[in-house]
Amino acid sequence: MKPKSVGIRDVAKHVGVSTASISRTLNNPESVSPELRMRIDAAIAELGYIPDAAARALSSRRTRTIGAIIPTVDNAMFARGIEALQSYLSLQGYLLLLSTSGYDPETEARQAQNMVSRGIDGLILRGDMHTDALRRLLASQRIPFVNVGVYHPDKPYASVGGNNEAAAYRACRYLIELGHTRIGMVAAISSNNDRATARVSGVRRALAEHGLSLKPEWYIEVPYHLDDARQGARSLLSSPREGWPTAVVCGNDVIAYGVLLEAERHGLDVPHDLSVMGFDDLEWSRHLRPSLTTMHVPTDEVWTRAGEYLVKSLSGRAAALHHEVDVSLVVRESTSRPRPAGGRKAR
Template structure:
């Protein structure tokens, strides 16, 4: 029986250096700073790389350069399309800066967030993107001790010790309420996700409370899911006196409410107007299309990537940045 052939050994930096007749340091410069290498040397090394089918090791590069060239993003969940849109934009723009992205989910649990932040730091994250302004003491201690560049997103607070790049959540909710008030609605049900450990929801509710509205607001808390919205729709449908409008602080919940109302033969907007907050892509194609407050999450991904990349290379924290929101009026609302 013939002996199986020995598996081919993966070429390394030394193999490339020997083939090109240069030092290992020169090969490293070709890989990391090709612009500073003489043309003939560059061509010899690149030819050796091609002949040996050499693929640089990320770990070896990190040892040689002192950089891992990746950052971490901590988000509550991947189930919500708003985070998917944000992460897609963030990864695209980080790639322009030659940075990779590692994503970790926190289940909206501050202790889990602190643990996963430490794990990302342990494997060499050069910076972090986090969601919201509320974090555990353990998380803050980690960031202060390591001085890791860290940017808060989905929230704007110019007084926060960490730079924030996001939107004014209170103002976003007020845009939705103003739209309904201007249409003459005076009995509005506000449907929102859990307020525990979610400062974005708390800010939106505070914005509604501060708004000069002379009608009635009733609040309903549920999970941020289509099912959560459908559950509230059932509760609203069972009321003897139904509200004339529903303001959902999340489009995910709003779409669940809409489907739940339709299952009960409650017409939107003829019987009840509806407004959401997020402006997800699905909101424009629901039946009827959902009026919603647009949150600039893709722009936020771009800005956060640029700011973090600059912080890492220039060692200077960015200024806080507020991104504008606006209402997109569609056919789920009508005048009373």
């Protein structure tokens, strides 16, 4: 026999409140007391009530769905951020709809249009390299959005992230303070990636302030993949040894892993022959040997705060338009003072 369906009236009767209270709790949990919310959640679980999402959307004009478009899922940093975001949204009664863009603004715009057609309430985007068509779409549909991974207090739309230029400047300055004057960079592809571009700018600024420059042969851009990073490091180390840099700033930790592997393949002693600096502070970075010196980005905080901004905005509460997170230097084993001139040796 088909089991009897449980309706909102059954839940209201069980808790001893009106159906309006149940509806208010489901559509706007922040509007009721935590004690009532707990009682209603317990009743829903006990009775097996499943709210009608379509009916709720019609009555509230909200689907309680947040969209997020990231460049790729093949990146541990994005995976961790999305996990933190989903955990937060779930507690707020929101569903996360995820898509990828492949670092292509046109693809991002198409995916956003698809999400809007499915009734998302808000959207989280990576960086600030968006098409004009996407910005017009979100404005015309009055869909709040927030850029993550960047901090742009001068822009009229929300951002949550670190100052990539300042963080990369700090990373390079640390190497200079150790005594390095021959510094190279294996960066991420800068096309359609404002985070990568800002990090390169930070490195160049630190070098310029100390009368140094980033030589063309010491600057390489690679995709965010280990194989490509190794190939980039191979190119960097293809010249005679006396022409190599003594330190390398990497666009992220994955690229740094590739540089470390290739340095080992060339028989270099890291950090004494070559210091390697990462960016992001992924979990593996502290377990490597040598462990990776890097810039720590509080990924969980970035994505959770982005979710908080949208949830507050959608509920009519005040939310700070911009939030800067602290990107800090984590010194480990992959950096040290350079060897004295002529002192390099293979292991």
